[in-house]
Amino acid sequence: xxxxxxxxxxxxxxxxxxxxxxxxxxxxxxxxxxxxxxxxxxxxxxxxxxxxxxxxxxxxxxxxxxxxxxxxxxxxxxxxxxxxxxxxxxxxxxxxxxxxxxxxxxxxxxxxxxxxxxxxxxxxxxxxxxxxxxxxxxxxxxxxxxxxxxxxxxxxxxxxxxxxxxxxxxxxxxxxxxxxxxxxxxxxxxxxxxxxxxxxxxxxxxxxxxxxxxxxxxxxxxxxxxxxxxxxxxxxxxxxxxxxxxxxxxxxxxxxxxxxxxxxxxxxxxxxxxxxxxxxxxxxxxxxxxxxxxxxxxxxxxxxxxxxxxxxxxxxxxxxxxxxxxxxxxxxxxxxxxxxxxxxxxxxxxxxxxxxxxxxxxxxxxxxxxxxxxxxxxxxxxxxxxxxxxxxxxxxxxxxxxxxxxxxxxxxxxxxxxxxxxxxxxxxxxxxxxxxxxxxxxxxxxxxxxxxxxxxxxxxxxxxxxxxxxxxxxxxxxxxxxxxxxxxxxxxxxxxxxxxxxxxxxxxxxxxxxxxxxxxxxxxxxxxxxxxxxxxxxxxxxxxxxxxxxxxxxxxxxxxxxxxxxxxxxxxxxxxxxxxxxxxxxxxxxxxxxxxxxxxxxx
Numbered sequence: 001x002x003x004x005x006x007x008x009x010x011x012x013x014x015x016x017x018x019x020x021x022x023x024x025x026x027x028x029x030x031x032x033x034x035x036x037x038x039x040x041x042x043x044x045x046x047x048x049x050x051x052x053x054x055x056x057x058x059x060x061x062x063x064x065x066x067x068x069x070x071x072x073x074x075x076x077x078x079x080x081x082x083x084x085x086x087x088x089x090x091x092x093x094x095x096x097x098x099x100x101x102x103x104x105x106x107x108x109x110x111x112x113x114x115x116x117x118x119x120x121x122x123x124x125x126x127x128x129x130x131x132x133x134x135x136x137x138x139x140x141x142x143x144x145x146x147x148x149x150x151x152x153x154x155x156x157x158x159x160x161x162x163x164x165x166x167x168x169x170x171x172x173x174x175x176x177x178x179x180x181x182x183x184x185x186x187x188x189x190x191x192x193x194x195x196x197x198x199x200x201x202x203x204x205x206x207x208x209x210x211x212x213x214x215x216x217x218x219x220x221x222x223x224x225x226x227x228x229x230x231x232x233x234x235x236x237x238x239x240x241x242x243x244x245x246x247x248x249x250x251x252x253x254x255x256x257x258x259x260x261x262x263x264x265x266x267x268x269x270x271x272x273x274x275x276x277x278x279x280x281x282x283x284x285x286x287x288x289x290x291x292x293x294x295x296x297x298x299x300x301x302x303x304x305x306x307x308x309x310x311x312x313x314x315x316x317x318x319x320x321x322x323x324x325x326x327x328x329x330x331x332x333x334x335x336x337x338x339x340x341x342x343x344x345x346x347x348x349x350x351x352x353x354x355x356x357x358x359x360x361x362x363x364x365x366x367x368x369x370x371x372x373x374x375x376x377x378x379x380x381x382x383x384x385x386x387x388x389x390x391x392x393x394x395x396x397x398x399x400x401x402x403x404x405x406x407x408x409x410x411x412x413x414x415x416x417x418x419x420x421x422x423x424x425x426x427x428x429x430x431x432x433x434x435x436x437x438x439x440x441x442x443x444x445x446x447x448x449x450x451x452x453x454x455x456x457x458x459x460x461x462x463x464x465x466x467x468x469x470x471x472x473x474x475x476x477x478x479x480x481x482x483x484x485x486x487x488x489x490x491x492x493x494x495x496x497x498x499x500x501x502x503x504x505x506x507x508x509x510x511x512x513x514x515x516x517x518x519x520x521x522x523x524x525x526x527x528x529x530x531x532x533x534x535x536x537x538x539x540x541x542x543x544x545x546x547x548x549x550x551x552x553x554x555x556x557x558x559x560x561x562x563x564x565x566x567x568x569x570x571x572x573x574x575x576x577x578x579x580x581x582x583x584x585x586x587x588x589x590x591x592x593x594x595x596x597x598x599x600x601x602x603x
Contacts (some may be wrong), residue, residue: 036140036148040151069163074171077171078174103276107268110165111268123209126313136314146306157198166190169186173280181284190272197268199301199302199304202305203305203308206308206316268294272290275291339354349444353448398474399544413490417453417457418521421449421453422501422520425445446499446591450498457494465482466482484539495588496528500520502597504519506518531582538579542572542574542575545568
């Protein structure tokens with residue numbers, strides 16, 4: 001009441017630089033924290049209530065698929081650790097070094113991913129969220145608003161780490177076997193580790209937006225140069241490094257030498273892996289010391305992020321909202337001119353629509369940076385595959401790895417089409433009146449989405465698969481089969497996403513993430529996954545049996561029965577023909593359904 005009856009005008013009491021007297025306008029820190037926690041609780045409760053009411057199928061599918069993935073990863077890691085312990089060539093000290101190197105490399109890679117993903121998520125939450133416009137008008141401290149969004153970013157960016165990291169850590173503890181406090185210390189170790197890359201990514205995001213609001217293109221170019229140099233360094237190490245037979249002592253020593261860079265003592269990933277390994281070896285005192293070091297650095301990085309946000313967040317938000325100091329020159333960008341020059345065979349209306357979609361895509365860093373990181377990590381993984389000198393007993397394993405790599409690229413492509421291609425028609429709904437004024441048929445709009453998806457996915461995916469096959473030194477027949485499968489996956493997945501996007505649009509939603517997470521997006525992801533499994537199996541199984549029949553006992557048995565050779569050739573050709581037929585059906589049927597629904601759609 002005293003503040004309400006004060007004679008000072010409100011614009012003086014809520015100035016940009018609050019005085020000591022104006023500090024009383026804010027709640028006490030503990031009351032402010034309690035209010036924001038109550039806000040988070042109500043948002044979470046309403047979200048869960050709405051999900052159980054209207055999206056039970058999607059929630060059930062997500063939980064079932066996540067559990068299936070977790071169990072599969074746990075089985076793979078447990079089987080791998082048992083395999084390492086069964087090898088007589090491994091000395092206990094060498095086994096400990098191998099596990100330590102694997103842990104260090106795994107957590108170092110996850111730390112890089114968490115840093116980038118946290119920065120991207122915080123950019124969307126702090127600078128592109130509509131809720132932030134409301135929160136900044138409240139009489140609340142900037143630090144509290146930032147912590148509210150920072151905690152949300154921690155939850156959004158850490159679920160992947162928990163899904164991928166927990167099965168490996170639990171599998172190692174079960175196979176070691178580790179004492180009970182190893183499993184009890186897993187949660188605090190993982191939580192403390194997550195805070196460090198999340199805080200570093202957040203600080204990097206704030207500094208870039210504050211001091212380089214118009215220089216994001218230069219940062220992208222710098223990141224591209226860094227990726228090219230890193231890929232070149234890895235490629236040179238692969239080409240010049242010595243070749244060893246798989247699963248030999250020399251192979252293990254070479255593997256340890258290549259992973260030794262991840263064991264730097266100043267890396268948080270080394271603190272995490274060392275603390276957990278000490279706990280598994282029943283040295284609890286050393287493990288507690290590593291946990292203390294990790295927790296202290298996590299708290300320091302969190303406080304550093306809060307301190308940085310308190311000083312530069314509001315100026316960064318104002319500068320970005322005002323458009324920055326950089327003025328764009330009118331005219332088409334070089335990438336738009338390149339698209340026009342490389343697609344003269346397409347109708348001009350379609351090319352212009354593709355330029356529009358390409359501009360919308362590249363102007364949202366929260367979209368393209370995620371898949372740039374994933375494709376970059378896959379590229380580094382394929383470059384890091386050693387060109388092994390394997391004998392006839394390992395040919396099947398190498399080709400199985402190559403087909404698994406093909407499946408991973410296909411799943412990444414299905415995520416791309418579900419996240420970006422499926423919501424395109426829904427996002428056009430609110431501005432369709434603009435397209436309706438153009439001399440363009442509705443079928444042309446849907447065809448443009450399909451061609452845009454195929455053109456944007458076929459080149460990087462085919463290049464990744466080619467790189468994987470070259471590193472694994474597969475046969476030319478397998479290489480050609482993989483390229484054919486990759487083309488079929490690009491066409492089929494694009495047709496499914498574009499067709500279902502026109503058949504099941506959500507014209508009321510403006511967020512592509514929520515559109516992709518709805519019923520239509522979930523159905524699209526399920527159908528895409530089934531299509532990937534069917535196409536890969538149609539090409540992988542006949543090819544695998546045909547290649548295995550060329551070596552060892554199978555080759556000698558086949559020489560005594562020539563009719564089996566004919567059947568192997570038949571199934572090889574039938575599998576390729578079946579995959580082509582399935583690709584045509586998966587492309588044309590959803591597009592046809594989408595055409596019919598899109599013609600009857602009213603805006």
